[in-house]
Amino acid sequence: MPPAGYLAGVREICDRYGIVFVLDEVMAGFGRTGEWFAADHWRVTPDLLTFAKGVNSGYVPLGGVAISAEIAATFDRRPYPGGLTYSGHPLACASAVATINAMAEEGIVENAARIGESVLGPGLRELAERHPSVGEVRGLGVFWALELVKDRVTREPLVPYNASGEAAAPHGRLRGRLQEGGAVAVREHEPHPRRAALHRHRGRGEGGPGRPGRGADGGRPVHRLTPGEAGRSGSFMTPVVPLSPLDV
Numbered sequence: 001m002p003p004a005g006y007l008a009g010v011r012e013i014c015d016r017y018g019i020v021f022v023l024d025e026v027m028a029g030f031g032r033t034g035e036w037f038a039a040d041h042w043r044v045t046p047d048l049l050t051f052a053k054g055v056n057s058g059y060v061p062l063g064g065v066a067i068s069a070e071i072a073a074t075f076d077r078r079p080y081p082g083g084l085t086y087s088g089h090p091l092a093c094a095s096a097v098a099t100i101n102a103m104a105e106e107g108i109v110e111n112a113a114r115i116g117e118s119v120l121g122p123g124l125r126e127l128a129e130r131h132p133s134v135g136e137v138r139g140l141g142v143f144w145a146l147e148l149v150k151d152r153v154t155r156e157p158l159v160p161y162n163a164s165g166e167a168a169a170p171h172g173r174l175r176g177r178l179q180e181g182g183a184v185a186v187r188e189h190e191p192h193p194r195r196a197a198l199h200r201h202r203g204r205g206e207g208g209p210g211r212p213g214r215g216a217d218g219g220r221p222v223h224r225l226t227p228g229e230a231g232r233s234g235s236f237m238t239p240v241v242p243l244s245p246l247d248v
Contacts, residue, residue, distance in 0.1 A: 001138045007044040014047070020071070022048040026063070027143070030054030031103055034113030034141030041140060047071055056099040062092040112141040120144055133158060148174075 014021040023046040028038035032054065035041055039049070048071070052063035086092070103109060116139065124144055128134035135149035148158035148170075159171050178184045 001140070002042070004042075007039065007042045011044050011046075020048060021046045022050070024050050026050055026052040026054070030100075031109040031112050032141055032143045033139075034109065034116050036109055038140070038143075056092070056095040059099070060089075060092040060095045062089070062096055116141040116144070 011021055013019070023037075023039050023044075025037050025039070029049075029051045030036065032038075033041065037049065039046060045068070047068045049066040050063070051066065053061075055064070056062050120139065120142060121137075121144075124137045124139070124146065128137045128146070132152060133148055133150070134146050135152050135155050136147040138145055138147075147155075150156045150158055159168055163171075175184065
C-alpha cells in the first residue's frame with residue numbers, strides 16, 4: 001500500500017515532465033478494495049488504467065484499458081495501431097455491463113469496504129498480535145496481505161525471494177498447516193489427453209505412493225505426490241477463502 005500522498009506525488013511528477021501515468025487495476029479494480037478502483041482511495045486519476053477479470057467477475061474473458069480524454073484525442077485524426085481478433089466481443093462486453101449494474105444495485109463495493117473495516121482488518125491484525133512471524137498487515141476492502149518475517153525488528157523475510165529447496169521449507173510447512181486446517185484445498189488437475197496418452201505409452205511407475213518408480217519402458221523415474229507433498233507444492237494449491245467482493 002502506498003503511503004499517504006505518494007500517488008499524488010507521482011501524478012504531479014508525471015504532469016511536470018510529460019510522463020504518461022499508468023495504473024494496473026487488474027487485481028485491485030472493480031470493488032475489491034472497497035472503492036470502484038484502488039486509485040479512488042487517493043483521489044488520483046491516471047492517464048491509462050488497465051483492467052481485466054474484475055469487470056465481469058471472470059464469467060467471460062475480458063480486459064481493457066481506460067484512457068484519458070487527452071490521450072484519446074491523439075487518435076482523432078490517425079488510426080489506433082492495435083486490436084485483437086475478439087476486440088469488443090459483444091458477449092464479453094454484455095457480461096461486463098450486467099456485472100457492473102449488479103454491483104451498483106446490490107452495493108457490492110460498499111459491502112467490500114464494510115468487510116475490510118469490520119471483519120478482515122480486525123481479524124488479521126489480531127492474528128498478527130499472536131504470531132511474531134507476521135511483520136505487517138496491510139490492505140483495504142477484501143484485498144489484504146500478511147508480510148511474513150523471521151524477525152519483526154529487522155523485517156528479514158521468512159523466505160528469501162525466489163527461494164527453493166531448504167530455503168523455501170517454511171512456506172511449505174505453512175501450506176501444509178493451512179491445508180490441514182481447511183484454509184486451502186488440493187485440486188487434482190486432469191492431465192491433457194495427449195500427456196495422458198504419453199503416460200500410458202511409457203507405462204505406469206512401479207513405486208508406491210510418494211515413492212519414485214521407473215516407467216515400464218525404462219524411462220525416467222515417475223514420482224507420485226502424496227496429499228502432504230501436494231500441500232507443499234504451489235502448483236497444487238487452490239485457495240478456497242473468498243477474496244472477491246462478489247463472493248462474500
